[in-house]
Amino acid sequence: MAQYKVPVLPGDGIGPEIIAEGKKVIDAAGEKFGFDVDWIEFPHGADHYLETGELISEDSLKELSDYEAIYLGSIGDDRIAPGVLEKGILLAARFYFDQYINLRPIKLLEGVWCPLKDKTPADVDFVVVRENTEDFYIGIGGRAKSGMSKDLLEVNRTLYNAKFGLDIETDSEEIAYQIGMISKEGTQRVMEYSFDLAEKRNKHVSSVDKANVLSDIYGFWREEFNAIAEKHPDVKTDFNFVDAITMWFVKNPEWFDVVVTPNMFGDIITDLGAMVQGGLGLAPGGNINPNGTSMFEPIHGSAPKYKGQNKVNPIATIWAGAMLIEQLGEKEAADSIVSAIEQNIKEAKVQTYDMGGSNTTTNVGDDIARILLEQ
Amino acid sequence: MAQYKVPVLPGDGIGPEIIAEGKKVIDAAGEKFGFDVDWIEFPHGADHYLETGELISEDSLKELSDYEAIYLGSIGDDRIAPGVLEKGILLAARFYFDQYINLRPIKLLEGVWCPLKDKTPADVDFVVVRENTEDFYIGIGGRAKSGMSKDLLEVNRTLYNAKFGLDIETDSEEIAYQIGMISKEGTQRVMEYSFDLAEKRNKHVSSVDKANVLSDIYGFWREEFNAIAEKHPDVKTDFNFVDAITMWFVKNPEWFDVVVTPNMFGDIITDLGAMVQGGLGLAPGGNINPNGTSMFEPIHGSAPKYKGQNKVNPIATIWAGAMLIEQLGEKEAADSIVSAIEQNIKEAKVQTYDMGGSNTTTNVGDDIARILLEQ
Ligand SMILES: CC(C)[C@H](C(=O)O)[C@@H](O)C(=O)O
Numbered sequence: 001m002a003q004y005k006v007p008v009l010p011g012d013g014i015g016p017e018i019i020a021e022g023k024k025v026i027d028a029a030g031e032k033f034g035f036d037v038d039w040i041e042f043p044h045g046a047d048h049y050l051e052t053g054e055l056i057s058e059d060s061l062k063e064l065s066d067y068e069a070i071y072l073g074s075i076g077d078d079r080i081a082p083g084v085l086e087k088g089i090l091l092a093a094r095f096y097f098d099q100y101i102n103l104r105p106i107k108l109l110e111g112v113w114c115p116l117k118d119k120t121p122a123d124v125d126f127v128v129v130r131e132n133t134e135d136f137y138i139g140i141g142g143r144a145k146s147g148m149s150k151d152l153l154e155v156n157r158t159l160y161n162a163k164f165g166l167d168i169e170t171d172s173e174e175i176a177y178q179i180g181m182i183s184k185e186g187t188q189r190v191m192e193y194s195f196d197l198a199e200k201r202n203k204h205v206s207s208v209d210k211a212n213v214l215s216d217i218y219g220f221w222r223e224e225f226n227a228i229a230e231k232h233p234d235v236k237t238d239f240n241f242v243d244a245i246t247m248w249f250v251k252n253p254e255w256f257d258v259v260v261t262p263n264m265f266g267d268i269i270t271d272l273g274a275m276v277q278g279g280l281g282l283a284p285g286g287n288i289n290p291n292g293t294s295m296f297e298p299i300h301g302s303a304p305k306y307k308g309q310n311k312v313n314p315i316a317t318i319w320a321g322a323m324l325i326e327q328l329g330e331k332e333a334a335d336s337i338v339s340a341i342e343q344n345i346k347e348a349k350v351q352t353y354d355m356g357g358s359n360t361t362t363n364v365g366d367d368i369a370r371i372l373l374e375q
Numbered sequence: 376m377a378q379y380k381v382p383v384l385p386g387d388g389i390g391p392e393i394i395a396e397g398k399k400v401i402d403a404a405g406e407k408f409g410f411d412v413d414w415i416e417f418p419h420g421a422d423h424y425l426e427t428g429e430l431i432s433e434d435s436l437k438e439l440s441d442y443e444a445i446y447l448g449s450i451g452d453d454r455i456a457p458g459v460l461e462k463g464i465l466l467a468a469r470f471y472f473d474q475y476i477n478l479r480p481i482k483l484l485e486g487v488w489c490p491l492k493d494k495t496p497a498d499v500d501f502v503v504v505r506e507n508t509e510d511f512y513i514g515i516g517g518r519a520k521s522g523m524s525k526d527l528l529e530v531n532r533t534l535y536n537a538k539f540g541l542d543i544e545t546d547s548e549e550i551a552y553q554i555g556m557i558s559k560e561g562t563q564r565v566m567e568y569s570f571d572l573a574e575k576r577n578k579h580v581s582s583v584d585k586a587n588v589l590s591d592i593y594g595f596w597r598e599e600f601n602a603i604a605e606k607h608p609d610v611k612t613d614f615n616f617v618d619a620i621t622m623w624f625v626k627n628p629e630w631f632d633v634v635v636t637p638n639m640f641g642d643i644i645t646d647l648g649a650m651v652q653g654g655l656g657l658a659p660g661g662n663i664n665p666n667g668t669s670m671f672e673p674i675h676g677s678a679p680k681y682k683g684q685n686k687v688n689p690i691a692t693i694w695a696g697a698m699l700i701e702q703l704g705e706k707e708a709a710d711s712i713v714s715a716i717e718q719n720i721k722e723a724k725v726q727t728y729d730m731g732g733s734n735t736t737t738n739v740g741d742d743i744a745r746i747l748l749e750q
């Protein structure tokens with residue numbers, strides 16, 4: 001019998017409750033498909049931080065790097081300033097393990113309420129591949145008084161020509177700035193992954209950028225996209241400005257197959273995508289390093305106000321669990337979990353509040369595990 | 376009789392066709408409400424650029440700065456690389472005239488098809504105030520080989536602590552970077568405008584940022600927001616991460632009254648907002664400098680493929696025209712144009728293809744002008 005060791009970080013808020021259901025369903029899948037998971041718990045999150053002052057130590061990260069896939073609940077707590085835990089744990093892990101693919105299936109399951117008129121599961125079935133280690137997520141920025149900013153402006157104002165320049169008054173005021181960066185290698189690898197994925201799907205890759213305004217960073221992105229596209233002449237491609245793609249996600253989700261996007265725009269459009277597929281309670285995500293340690297999570301947050309109420313939807317987490325075991329090589333078991341989720345939703349007996357029901361987190365987990373075993 | 380001189384830049388693609396209808400309706404409003412508009416045509420756009428090499432000269436901008444409000448069609452042409460015309464004309468004007476408010480009403484009119492289930496005009500009626508001169512729109516960026524980027528990283532990697540650092544390999548590769556900047560003054564003025572607007576509406580301002588990740592630039596934004604909010608204790612406020620707000624625009628547009636947003640996020644969420652109000656054919660925008668030269672435009676592009684077909688929807692442009700004459704002080708006439716648009720839509724006789732009809736641009740303009748005169 002295959003044996004897997006999987007580190008699990010339940011995290012904050014509702015994290016432990018949803019992770020418990022995810023483990024339950026994976027364990028059931030193991031029973032059915034003949035594998036066994038040894039869950040190794042890690043305490044990182046708000047409480048651990050408040051008690052010890054540690055977000056996540058290098059030792060913990062090193063230890064985690066022995067494993068192929070981490071199962072993550074959710075990170076974030078009202079007692080701590082926004083960003084501290086998210087950056088110190090979630091983004092730290094994404095960066096440390098160089099999980100350069102953030103894979104987000106946008107799939108409307110049969111029986112799920114979609115906020116869009118006239119759209120059915122046949123219309124909403126695509127994948128967003130979000131670059132996950134670069135762009136405006138590198139955390140470089142600061143504040144400056146006039147002197148520094150003026151120099152920076154003098155040196156850099158390349159966009160508006162000498163005639164018009166920039167009209168930012170820097171003499172008397174403070175400014176804050178932020179830098180985004182993408183590299184050739186970082187851009188190429190996420191695009192190659194996307195084209196490979198499209199080859200296995202419907203051979204269509206849509207790129208997202210804002211090359212008409214953020215021309216330096218996304219002009220580069222476009223060039224790299226074109227270069228990779230040339231190597232895949234059988235794959236259809238198009239460019240989408242990030243503003244426009246928010247419209248198409250709502251109006252024509254059926255246009256998309258694989259969407260490749262820089263990190264920050266990916267963050268934005270996948271939340272919108274989650275809504276189109278029925279809400280955050282149903283949206284899983286994988287942070288993937290194909291040759292290293294990956295990490296799977298629901299894309300929603302820690303919802304502190306629902307903590308301990310056994311109320312929230314565990315489906316995103318269970319689905320993320322399916323992605324996790326697929327990564328471990330248990331494809332059949334993964335498919336089986338997804339079809340048990342679909343069955344649970346179709347039967348429409350056991351649903352949480354966000355899906356219009358009044359059932360509990362544990363009941364949904366139990367029901368999906370039951371269906372899986374009976375399938 | 377009041378006399379106004381209004382410069383008009385029809386621009387590219389369908390620009391001249393929609394601007395013709397906008398002028399027609401404003402002229403009708405003038406007839407009815409006793410004012411006269413002298414339209415002063417400017418040739419700037421793709422053809423002018425290809426013929427003369429000029430995007431928009433400083434002389435033209437100086438000339439335009441004599442006027443209170445400019446009427447703009449649309450800019451953009453397939454023969455020219457993305458960004459050249461948009462930056463060289465549209466953004467150049469926004470920056471040159473320091474039009475720091477980009478005002479975008481998101482209002483679902485009675486009788487318009489909304490892509491969202493269960494939402495009615497009562498649910499979709501808010502205003503986005505987009506900062507329009509700073510942020511990632513300042514056009515500062517570039518490319519670098521390893522040497523430079525390494526220094527930059529060394530100096531700046533403040534986010535991930537010394538232990539984890541950044542995992543970007545800069546030794547062997549090229550990078551592209553982009554810088555965004557916001558200033559205290561630039562942030563305060565757009566927020567003050569937003570709170571003043573909320574005081575006249577439903578006393579609720581929602582701020583958009585991504586302070587949990589782009590902490591330098593948007594942490595500053597939040598601080599300024601809090602400072603201005605303190606001065607308006609009667610106004611309800613909240614923060615929205617940009618990823619989350621795309622969900623709420625779809626799920627709960629009724630939550631919003633005034634939404635204040637940094638430039639780039641504003642670009643993204645107002646396209647989504649346009650879709651929620653029925654599509655780009657119905658979405659006007661104003662680039663406003665309350666003490667200088669403003670500019671009004673439909674927020675859609677130049678749609679080159681429809682050029683010359685007398686097919687596209689002129690309503691966004693006509694509505695932008697209403698905003699323009701309101702800026703000139705003709706509030707009653709402006710309201711009258713909006714109500715003629717509403718009447719035209721309600722009668723549902725004369726609609727363009729995007730609204731499910733098969734009528735022409737000119738017929739819609741004629742019909743709205745007729746209704747206006749008969750009202
Ligand atoms: C919590 C936050 C740092 C994170 C992000 O911005 O990536 C989240 O929104 C996501 O999409 O996983």
Ligand SMILES: CC(C)[C@H](C(=O)O)[C@@H](O)C(=O)O
Pocket residue numbers: 212213243461462465466642674
């Ligand atoms: C055309 C483009 C430069 C512009 C922008 O990004 O601001 C447009 O999308 C808009 O929203 O007015």
